[in-house]
Amino acid sequence: MPIWLIIAVVVLVLVLAGSAMLVVLRRWAKAALAGGGSSLKPVEADKLRHFVENKAAFVVTVERTFDASPDRVWAALDTNGLFSWLPLINGMRYRDQARNVGTTRVFDGLLVAGAEQVITRAAGDRLALTATTSSVPFVMKSIVEEYALSPTGSGATTLTWTLAAQPRFGWLLPYQLFAPLARPLARWSLGGLATRI
Helix, strand or coil, rough: HHHHHHHHHHHHHHHHHHHHHHHHHHHHHHHHHHHCCECCEEEEEEEEHHHHHHHHHCCCCCCCCECCCHHHHHHHHCCCCCCCCCCCCCEEECCCCCCCCCCCCEECCCCEEEEEEEEEEEEEEEEEEEEEEEECCCCEEEEEEEEEEEECCCCEEEEEEEEEECCCCCCCCCCHHHHHHHHHHHHHHHHHHHHHH
């Protein structure tokens, strides 16, 4: 059999497998947006620090300074559509107008979706959430994220975003090795918030 034919068959199989996986991911995302999805183990507010420092196998923390007051940065952070400037992401939205502890926020992506619950909320200062469902089953056990705002002396605000996850099979891979690769992407993602301020 000619080598070009073998290469063509391999490429065709990879394209078909990749296309099938995209269709499956989209179906799972739609199911999660409709209220389904794989359940995750929520992290309680008083256990947040312990989870980030001791239990999470993957932790990324990034900072961005915005030339705006904490109130303006908070207003941009607290609106529906957060991260919608990223490709394949429709954004985050609250299921209702309430923004209190216990409120559910939905992550709406084309291929990945899920829901998270507000566990800490101090307007203009700090927001922490824990994931409750995910469209990708069997991957993650727990996920938290925290946004902390700090005013600078020059009237600007530094926003610190921490994303921490505990995979279901954390012992299989050294996930923390991926943090240096994820950090520039997370910092760039957070930078899009400037378009909302």
